[in-house]
Amino acid sequence: MNQKIALMLPAKDFASDWRRFNLVANYIAEYASYFFEHRDRAENVISSVFYELLEHMAAISRDDAGLSVRLRTQDGRVLFEISSSNPRPEALELSRKLLGVLGSADIDSLYREILEAPSTDQAQLGLTMLAHDYRARFSSTEDPSGAVTLLATIGLEELIP
Amino acid sequence: MIITGEKYNISYDALDQQVNFEGYVRTTSQADIQTIMDYLVDLHGRQNGSLRLNFRKLRYMNALGLKMIADFLVYARQADTLTVKLIGSKVIPWEEKSLASLKGVWDSVEFLVHDDHFYGSQGIIEDADFIPLLRNQTRLLWPREKPVLVAHGLREGMRVADICCGCGDVALLIARELKPGSVVGVDHSGPAIEHANRLQKEFEVRNAEFRLGDATALMMDDEQFDFVICRLSLQIFSKPEQILRELVRILRPGGRLYLTGEDYDLIVGYPNERSVRDVYEKAGSYGQQIGMDLYNGRKLYSMLLGLKMKSVRVDTIDADNTGANRPIFAEVITSWRRFSAETIGRELRISEEERQQLLAGYDAHLATIRHPHGYTKWSVVAASGEKSK
Numbered sequence: 277m278n279q280k281i282a283l284m285l286p287a288k289d290f291a292s293d294w295r296r297f298n299l300v301a302n303y304i305a306e307y308a309s310y311f312f313e314h315r316d317r318a319e320n321v322i323s324s325v326f327y328e329l330l331e332h333m334a335a336i337s338r339d340d341a342g343l344s345v346r347l348r349t350q351d352g353r354v355l356f357e358i359s360s361s362n363p364r365p366e367a368l369e370l371s372r373k374l375l376g377v378l379g380s381a382d383i384d385s386l387y388r389e390i391l392e393a394p395s396t397d398q399a400q401l402g403l404t405m406l407a408h409d410y411r412a413r414f415s416s417t418e419d420p421s422g423a424v425t426l427l428a429t430i431g432l433e434e435l436i437p
Numbered sequence: 438m439i440i441t442g443e444k445y446n447i448s449y450d451a452l453d454q455q456v457n458f459e460g461y462v463r464t465t466s467q468a469d470i471q472t473i474m475d476y477l478v479d480l481h482g483r484q485n486g487s488l489r490l491n492f493r494k495l496r497y498m499n500a501l502g503l504k505m506i507a508d509f510l511v512y513a514r515q516a517d518t519l520t521v522k523l524i525g526s527k528v529i530p531w532e533e534k535s536l537a538s539l540k541g542v543w544d545s546v547e548f549l550v551h552d553d554h555f556y557g558s559q560g561i562i563e564d565a566d567f568i569p570l571l572r573n574q575t576r577l578l579w580p581r582e583k584p585v586l587v588a589h590g591l592r593e594g595m596r597v598a599d600i601c602c603g604c605g606d607v608a609l610l611i612a613r614e615l616k617p618g619s620v621v622g623v624d625h626s627g628p629a630i631e632h633a634n635r636l637q638k639e640f641e642v643r644n645a646e647f648r649l650g651d652a653t654a655l656m657m658d659d660e661q662f663d664f665v666i667c668r669l670s671l672q673i674f675s676k677p678e679q680i681l682r683e684l685v686r687i688l689r690p691g692g693r694l695y696l697t698g699e700d701y702d703l704i705v706g707y708p709n710e711r712s713v714r715d716v717y718e719k720a721g722s723y724g725q726q727i728g729m730d731l732y733n734g735r736k737l738y739s740m741l742l743g744l745k746m747k748s749v750r751v752d753t754i755d756a757d758n759t760g761a762n763r764p765i766f767a768e769v770i771t772s773w774r775r776f777s778a779e780t781i782g783r784e785l786r787i788s789e790e791e792r793q794q795l796l797a798g799y800d801a802h803l804a805t806i807r808h809p810h811g812y813t814k815w816s817v818v819a820a821s822g823e824k825s826k
Contacts, residue, residue: 294465295443298497320496320530327463328500388541391507398465402500409534437527 280348281308287341287360290334297334300345301327308347318435322347325356325410328402329428333358335399336367336424352432359425367399368424374400375414375426383407403428410434440476442469445495449480451614452575452606454640455489455524456480462495462502470505477509484519486641491524492532503535507542514543522547567780568604568629570772574669575606576765577756578817582607582697583614585752586666589821590693594618595663600652600684601625601670605633605645612645617664621657623650653679660689668697669817675728677740685744690826694746697754697819700734706805706813713805713813716798720777723795727784734818746822757814758806766813767806774799 281304290296305323312318326345333343341362348355363371377386387408390401406412412428419425440447445460456477464470481488490506492498498506506523513521523539525532527550537548591597593616599608602622612620622645624630633647650656652670665688671677688694701721706713724731741749758766778795787795805811 297465297499298444298461298463316528317530324497324531327497331465331499384541387538391504391539391542392511396501396504398501401504405500405503405535405538409531409538434530 280346282344282346285343285345287334287337287343287362288339290330290343291339297327297330300330304345304347311349312435314436317437321410321430321435322354322356325406325412325428325430328406329356329358329426332371332399332402333360333426336360336363336371338362338364349432353429354432354435356428356430357425359423361421361423363422363424368418370399371424371426372416374403375416378403378407378414406430438476440472447473447476450576451579451610452572453489453491453636454484454487455491457491458495458498460495461497463497463499465499465501470501474505474509478512481509481513481516481519484640486639487520487522488513489522489524492536493524493526493529495532496529497531498535503539506536507539510539510542510546514545520545520547522549524549526550567776568632570769570776571603572606573765573768573772575610577762577769577815578754579607579610581754581756582817582819583610585754585819586611586615586695588752589695589750589819590823591615591617591664591695596661597621597664597666598623598657598662598687599666599668600655600680601667602629602633602647604629605636605647607666607668608633608647609636609640609642609645611666612642613640616644618644620645621662622647623652623655623657625649625651653683655683655687657687659686660692661687663689663692664695665692666695668695669699671696671740672699672724672730672733673728677730677733681740681744685824688824690824693821693823694741694744695819695821696737696741697817698734698737699731700816700818701731703734703753703816703818704814706802706811708808708811709801709805712798712801716795716802719795719798720773720781723777723781723785723787727781734816737818737820741820741822744822745825747825749820749822751818751820753816754819755814755816758812763806766815767803769815770799770802770806774803 301323304326305319308322309315309319337360341360344359346357387404390404410430412430414428416424416426442464445462448457450457510521513519523536523546525536527533540546540548595617597617597620599620599622602608602624605622608620608622622633627649630647630649637645637647665684667684671680674680684694701717704717721731738749738751778792782792805813
């Protein structure tokens, strides 16, 4: 897949109706699935990953933020990119910490700990599940305007039976 | 009880002690999650042996949904009264990846990929035409037949025999829900009895047992049972009197013999009423050509009187497609369609034209069921009589 798909969406739409996470994740996944050999599998994986990323980024964004969503492949990996034009500083700080933990922790133990915990930190849950079940890797960049971009990548082999 | 969300249905199938998830569980609402959790905990408290959670028709589950399943597994681990089986499909990647991960919460959890190894012989059983047919029929009939069995005299503590029990679903439901002292199921099909024994063991139904046997020569003592059942089976034998003789022999004087039978004239549908009628007349006639009597329901009263039974009672068990029954009813007709056009059709070597006509007739019936205002009803005749003292 050399093609790229990109969408720009207002964060407040997700705040007003959470069903849009499902709608957007499925739309991108179905559209992009045609670029992959195992279409059904690609669709399910892409939708599952985008759903959690969208939830995470909507949760750290102010209502007036724009979310920019991109999907592409490069060097044997699928790249999921979501930018928020206006993140909430305190949520962004927590997100930075989480990405730091995901980059260094024993993911098996961390995920098990989260699953067994009596309460749920939704922001932590989704990304840790992706790191554990889809072997996703994460990085983020911030630009001078304050916008933040979360990049998640998974191996193309995750889309092959 | 069914839980219906924005994009999902969650229902319980008593035959398999199984919770079926369908659609998408991608809610961010803690209230929705709590409703599902409460449902699972309630079901957990009402089972023996094991509880299955079947995700094969669940296209997506978000991380919050997975956490809810993990919470349920933690609850089940602490309660330590049941085993829990998670059933997924290898064609749905999230299930393969994320359900398998839940084993980390409780290593006793079994994760079964249905398409791979969900029970060793299930492929044989479920590939056989008649097993899914029987199971779907039971799903549809059981809620209506249960009160009929009670009305015909089945009571707690009785010794019950279910002859020609198939894969044992009804015998197990009787054992669990009507609390007889014992239920002995007999069938001539090895895979069916294996299946029944496996479910009996898995669900720890201690008042049920299953045996391989010939209904015309039962290895059972005389006058051993209080209530003898033979459901939807006499119709497939060309000489039902040989079975009836055995059923009466094992029944104690004063006990009741309970029979159910088909009557294809009692299957109706609207719209497409003419096509629906035509296809069952044709299927009934094909059945007759291979020795099946698909109109034997109307003869049960005479059969019981012929056996010198007293206090003969006859009822119909009416299943229709209203409410939640619509998809199950469609599954039943799909099974009949396959059984009639493929299995019986092959046996009779019907022409391609005849086969296509038959398929078109069943398709018309399926269209009736799926029509938003369509109505169809399938009535089974239930009759019982008391053995003279």
